[in-house]
């Protein structure tokens with residue numbers, strides 16, 4: 001069994017990006033610039049956005065944080081999006097989700113210029129991904145693909161079972177793994193809350209991607225020997241011995257499943273750090289106009 005170390009891989013990719021930035025500086029080019037819009041003061045969102053901005057600083061990207069209050073109107077937020085769309089200094093930007101209930105998140109996502117949509121959430125980027133056209137890949141699936149690639153894990157001809165069908169993880173990773181691509185060519189089964197006998201489906205998997213948000217859902221008896229296990233879940237469980245009173249666990253029962261697997265991602269320290277790295281890679285591509293002219 002080999003652990004897929006997301007922290008280590010993310011560090012390596014950040015070092016590569018820092019070198020790219022040095023090269024750009026030496027050539028007098030434009031330093032990639034990411035903006036993040038964080039509405040309100042939800043602690044989890046604050047911590048995600050802080051980590052994204054800190055990562056920009058680590059690699060030498062420029063970053064801008066815009067932090068409207070939770071009572072910002074939808075029209076005001078749409079105006080912020082418009083200004084970011086039109087600002088030539090900003091290569092890409094994200095609007096951290098979830099948004100307060102009085103704002104229509106779909107409307108905001110649709111207002112983002114696809115050329116600057118480095119989260120890859122705009123339907124234009126999603127559609128281009130489905131068609132295999134140049135696009136910004138959504139950050140978490142992009143991180144998973146990068147992990148499989150960098151660890152040299154063969155995907156071609158393998159049977160992959162994805163748990164969960166969300167628009168940000170389950171559905172896009174299913175599309176990506178079945179595409180005709182270096183990391184792809186899998187036979188993919190998507191499972192979800194209405195799937196009958198998930199254990200039976202999972203036991204046929206060479207590769208499992210678990211993204212349902214239920215702590216320790218995947219047990220050893222659902223996994224075949226030698227499977228590759230990618231655990232996307234981030235779940236808080238009470239833990240009186242932990243300083244914060246809780247700890248983070250994945251959707252996979254790591255202690256049980258790890259000994260049966262050939263490769264496995266831990267939680268924390270697996271897919272999570274790669275999500276931020278993907279955002280940086282998308283921002284670099286945006287600054288180079290690699291996807292759209």
Ligand code: NAD
Nearest residue numbers: 140164165166169192193211212213232233234271272275
């Ligand atoms: P979501 O909550 O939007 O959707 C959950 C999916 O799981 C749904 O498609 C649903 O059909 C399926 N599901 C729910 N209960 C099920 C059951 N009993 N059996 C089978 N399927 C079931 O999911 P999401 O936004 O993709 O998030 C999933 C998990 O991944 C969460 O823990 C989230 O915190 C985590 N996450 C992590 C990262 C990261 O960077 N590591 C990024 C995004 C999400």
